[in-house]
Amino acid sequence: MTDSPIPLKRTPLYDLHVELGGRMVPYAGYEMPVQYPAGILKEHLQTRAAASLFDVSHMGQTWLDGADAIAVMEELTAADLKALAPGEQRYTQLLNAQGGIFDDLIITRPADGGDRLYMVVNAARKAEDYALIREHAAGRAELRPLEDHALLAIQGPQAVAAVAALFGDAVRTQSFMTQHGGVWNGVACLVSRSGYTGEDGFEISVPAAAAADLARALLAAPGCGPAGLGARDSLRLEAGLCLYGQDIDAGTTPVEAGLVWSIGKRRRQEGGFPGADVIMAQLRDGPARRRVGLLPEGRVPARSGAAILDSDGTEIGMVTSGGFGPSLEAPVAMGYVPAALAAPGSAVQLAVRDKRIPAKVVKMPLVPQNYYRG
Amino acid sequence: MSIPANLKYAEDHEWVRVEGDNAVIGITDFAQNQLGDIVFVELPEPGTEVAPGKAVGSIESVKAVNELFCPLSGTVTEVNTELENSPQSLNSDPYEAGWIFKIRLGKPAELDGLMDADAYGDFTANG
Numbered sequence: 244m245t246d247s248p249i250p251l252k253r254t255p256l257y258d259l260h261v262e263l264g265g266r267m268v269p270y271a272g273y274e275m276p277v278q279y280p281a282g283i284l285k286e287h288l289q290t291r292a293a294a295s296l297f298d299v300s301h302m303g304q305t306w307l308d309g310a311d312a313i314a315v316m317e318e319l320t321a322a323d324l325k326a327l328a329p330g331e332q333r334y335t336q337l338l339n340a341q342g343g344i345f346d347d348l349i350i351t352r353p354a355d356g357g358d359r360l361y362m363v364v365n366a367a368r369k370a371e372d373y374a375l376i377r378e379h380a381a382g383r384a385e386l387r388p389l390e391d392h393a394l395l396a397i398q399g400p401q402a403v404a405a406v407a408a409l410f411g412d413a414v415r416t417q418s419f420m421t422q423h424g425g426v427w428n429g430v431a432c433l434v435s436r437s438g439y440t441g442e443d444g445f446e447i448s449v450p451a452a453a454a455a456d457l458a459r460a461l462l463a464a465p466g467c468g469p470a471g472l473g474a475r476d477s478l479r480l481e482a483g484l485c486l487y488g489q490d491i492d493a494g495t496t497p498v499e500a501g502l503v504w505s506i507g508k509r510r511r512q513e514g515g516f517p518g519a520d521v522i523m524a525q526l527r528d529g530p531a532r533r534r535v536g537l538l539p540e541g542r543v544p545a546r547s548g549a550a551i552l553d554s555d556g557t558e559i560g561m562v563t564s565g566g567f568g569p570s571l572e573a574p575v576a577m578g579y580v581p582a583a584l585a586a587p588g589s590a591v592q593l594a595v596r597d598k599r600i601p602a603k604v605v606k607m608p609l610v611p612q613n614y615y616r617g
Numbered sequence: 618m619s620i621p622a623n624l625k626y627a628e629d630h631e632w633v634r635v636e637g638d639n640a641v642i643g644i645t646d647f648a649q650n651q652l653g654d655i656v657f658v659e660l661p662e663p664g665t666e667v668a669p670g671k672a673v674g675s676i677e678s679v680k681a682v683n684e685l686f687c688p689l690s691g692t693v694t695e696v697n698t699e700l701e702n703s704p705q706s707l708n709s710d711p712y713e714a715g716w717i718f719k720i721r722l723g724k725p726a727e728l729d730g731l732m733d734a735d736a737y738g739d740f741t742a743n744g
Contacts, residue, residue, distance in 0.1 A: 282708075283679040284654040473653070473680055542657045542701075544677060567656040567679050574656075596675075596682075 254300035255393040255451035256458055263469050271366035273301040276471040286470035287477045287569040290440055291610070293466030294399035296458060297475055299439075303369035304392055304448055307376065308359045309384030316350060316360060319379060321497065321516045323507025330354035330421045332435060335505050337372060342496040342518025342525070346372050347487050349437065354423045361422070361433065363394070363446075365487050393454035397461050398444030398478075400613065405464030406445045409457070410434055414445070419614045427457060436615060439475065441482030441608055443615045480575055481568045483536055483607025489547055490534060490563040490577060498525035499579065500534045501607070532560065533585035536607040537576040537593065539600045544574040545593040551578050552592040552599060559584065562593060570610050580604065618741065619646040621712055625728060626737035627688035632712060633731060636719075640689060640728075643716045644676065644707060647741045652678040655707045659685075660696040661718055667691055669727070673718070676707065689727050691720035 251274040260267065265276030276298070278286060289295050307316065313324045322335035331352055337345035346368040351361040364372040377386045397405055406414050410425040414434060417423060422435035430453040438444035449457050461467060476486070485491045491500050496518065503526065510516060511526060539545050544567050551560035565576030576593070584591060589604040620626070625633040630648035634641040649655065657677040667673050667687040674685040696718045700706060706715040722728075732740060 277680070278653060282654045284656075477679060542704075543659075544656065544682075546682075567677075569679075 252301075254298055255454040256298045256300065259455045259458055260298065260469075265469070265471060268472075270472055271301055273366065275301060276469070278471040278473045279469050281468065283471070283473035283477060284569045286468065286474035289466075289468050290399045290470055290474060290478055291442060291570055292399070293468075294397055294401040294405055294444075294464065295468055295470035295474065296461050297396040297398065297470055298393070298458070299396050299446070300393040300454070301366040302394055303364040303366065303372065304389040304394055305362050305364070305373065306359050306387040306389065307362060307380065307384050308387055309380075310358045311383040312358065312360045312380075313352075315376070315380045315384045316362075317510070318516065319376065320350070321506040321510045321519075321522065322350065323509050324350060324352070324360075326507070326509075327352035329356040330423055332420045332422055332437060333505070334420075336491070336497055336502065337375065338497075338517040338522075339493055340517050341493075342498075342521030343493040344487070344491045344495055344497065344500070345375065345493065347485060347491060348372070351422045351435065354421075367488060389448070391451045392448050393451050395447045395449060395454070395458055395461065396438055396444060397447070397467065398438045398440040398442045399466075400443060401464065401466040402442070402444040403615070405461050405467050406434065406447070408464060409460055416617065417615075418617060419443075427460070428453070430457070432457070439482075439484055440478040441484070441610060442478075442613045477566055477569055480564055480566055480577070481570055481608065481610045482612070483577065483609060485534075486564055495534075495579075496522055496525060496530065498522055499530040499532055529582055532579045532581055534563070534577060534579055535585050536605040536609050537562065537565070537578055537591070537602045538605050538609070539574045539576065539593055539595075539602040541600060542574065543595055543598070543600060545576045545595050545600060545602070549576075549578075550594040551580055552594060553584065554590055554592065556592065556599070558594075559591070568609065575609050576602070577607065618650070619712070620734045620738050620741075622734045624712070625731035625733060626740075627686075627731055628740065629686045629688060631686065631688050633688065633728070635728065638725075639694065639719055639721055640691070641716050641719050642687060642689075643711055644685075645737070646711050649708045649711045649715075652676060652683060654679050655704045658700040658704050658707065658717065660698070660700065661693045663693050663696060665693045667693060667720055677704075685717065687720065688731060689720065690723035692723065693718055694721050695719040
């Protein structure tokens with residue numbers, strides 16, 4: 244229920260969500276399922292034990308057409324896109340002049356080697372991202388959002404069997420962070436081995452008209468059940484993955500956020516991206532603060548916005564994401580602390596309501612990663 | 618949605634089971650369904666004075682924390698410490714194993730202001 248004057252948008256799977264008993268909530272301007280009757284805990288655990296299907300059609304899928312597409316995107320991000328082989332994908336961030344993050348996204352060079360890029364951006368930043376890229380690309384490359392495609396994410400150890408049953412056994416050996424065209428039931432799809440849970444899995448771009456049928460076919464696979472945004476959040480939190488607007492934003496650099504691995508080596512040397520002076524200085528001298536994992540003692544979750552205190556009770560940072568980790572059966576959080584307290588094992592306190600909960604800094608991910616490594 | 622006939626109900630979705638001068642209090646099946654999976658319950662301390670509208674503890678689900686209110690005046694006599702290790706009882710068995718706390722009634726007349734099962738059924742159907 245919402246009093247918003249602008250009606251919420253619906254993805255091509257809306258009717259299916261309702262049929263499956265999805266509890267629909269507003270999210271980034273869409274009506275999305277936060278959970279199904281199984282509930283968030285079960286949907287989360289099902290993902291790590293078997294497979295879950297998520298509707299992520301609210302996210303922005305777009306082409307950037309033109310031989311200069313790579314050059315354009317290298318001017319907005321610090322990724323090494325020139326080195327992308329056909330079908331390869333990179334996780335990266337659109338940067339601002341202060342080295343802060345405008346949005347995070349995945350950029351793919353199509354498997355057919357054509358002069359364009361395929362990109363997926365966050366739902367909440369879609370309009371802003373498209374405006375930024377369009378303005379920057381004007382005259383050199385053309386942004387062509389896919390308005391009529393759904394995006395399905397199937398994640399978990401049994402995801403590959405489900406996808407292979409529909410798209411063929413070649414997907415079993417498809418490398419992590421690559422995308423290939425696939426055909427199911429005569430429908431041309433884009434199939435990438437990627438996700439936001441820390442598990443093996445695939446994300447499938449499918450024409451809207453076939454989306455519900457594909458979703459049903461995937462759900463028919465052994466062990467596969469639907470999962471909503473609630474489980475998506477608890478899964479990515481345990482996996483140490485950032486949520487734009489909470490863990491990363493215009494005021495955080497990729498260095499502070501622990502995303503240096505996504506900065507191309509050549510880019511570190513050459514610069515040529517927004518905020519390069521700030522970022523290169525942080526790479527050289529270390530950032531003043533770092534994003535870290537946090538494990539509170541006891542059972543009370545510390546949520547986004549909770550203050551992080553040192554052992555004297557002085558406020559030193561903030562929890563940016565937090566909640567209950569069903570795989571850990573314990574509360575988990577992430578936030579920013581001064582570099583001196585960022586070493587795993589550092590003792591801090593988290594201010595939750597009127598309490599100070601002892602917590603320790605831990606490495607992320609907080610659960611083992613299960614990406615396919617061949 | 619389960620609404621046992623022998624209980625009384627508050628608009629905040631607590632149930633009350635009257636036992637002489639005392640009352641046992643928990644949250645309804647409707648409430649646990651709305652909250653989703655419960656991961657933590659902050660219980661009141663025995664001896665605490667309670668009154669309508671005053672938060673006595675909290676119930677934390679995966680997504681959010683919600684204050685727990687007492688619909689009646691009185692003094693907390695006993696709390697369900699099992700919930701410390703099994704908060705999910707609130708979801709699976711809200712009226713029995715999921716009881717939260719007991720009070721000695723301070724103003725028994727307040728019971729007349731609570732809903733019976735039929736009224737609560739209407740309330741949750743239309744709310």
